[in-house]
Amino acid sequence: MRIQSEITLTPEEQALISRLKSFRVPEMARILEEQLRDPNADLNTFKERMSAMINSEWQSRADKRFNRLMKEAHLRYPAADLDETIYRPERQLDTQIIERLSTCHWIEEGKNLIVTGSSASGKTYLINAFCVTAMKQSKSVRYIKANTLMSEMEQARIKATNLDYLNKLTKLDLLVIDDFGLMDLDLDKCRDLFEVLDTRDGRKSTVVISQFPVSSWFDMFADNTYADACLTRITDKHHTYRLEMNGINMRETE
Incomplete structure (x- = not known):
């Protein structure tokens, strides 16, 4: 007007x-x-x-x-969206699961999501698209690589601000941890990761993205007790959905 x-x-x-x-x-x-x-x-x-x-x-x-x-949110792909590429046969995606996850109802329920598959299969981009949808629904989101998360937790511990940092992560509706497995998990970092997962368990949603199969995750931990505790909270089939992405290399198609 x-x-x-x-x-x-x-x-x-x-x-x-x-x-x-x-x-x-x-x-x-x-x-x-x-x-x-x-x-x-x-x-x-x-x-x-x-x-x-x-x-x-x-x-x-x-x-x-x-x-x-x-x-x-610090997304890697802030403009990510669910475009027609998810329906390409060569990507080998379960589009029905993706469409249901894209509603973000699972975030409202405090459910988790594990995304595994080959490198460059589009895992990060897809989850960033979910993040954008979640934020359009006024949900708070943080995307972070596993190495960065461990580093920030360590620095917060050194500065005695770890409780404040943990509280910020705990309040997020959705926390996305990318490149899980490409990090060092000594005893202190095992403890840090457990604190993050435990405070969110059953209340807030966490996404873990990895190019390694879940069956190999246990051996990534320096401490078996923390390995059990962490994996119990993130892989329980009653609280966690899973998505496999083993299709074509998306970087080669750009």
């Missing part, structure tokens, strides 16, 4: 706009001003005019919330 600059607002109309701004609904104030300056505004019904104001305010807040969540 184009603002008709030649139309002067009355003091009462200006007061209404100022009050809306004071209520911290600036988009509603902007649309109201446009309507008041538009000589054809009365061609629309009261409901239509109110809907335009409310929907504009809602969309503005949704966009700001999404942008904030995106900034905090």
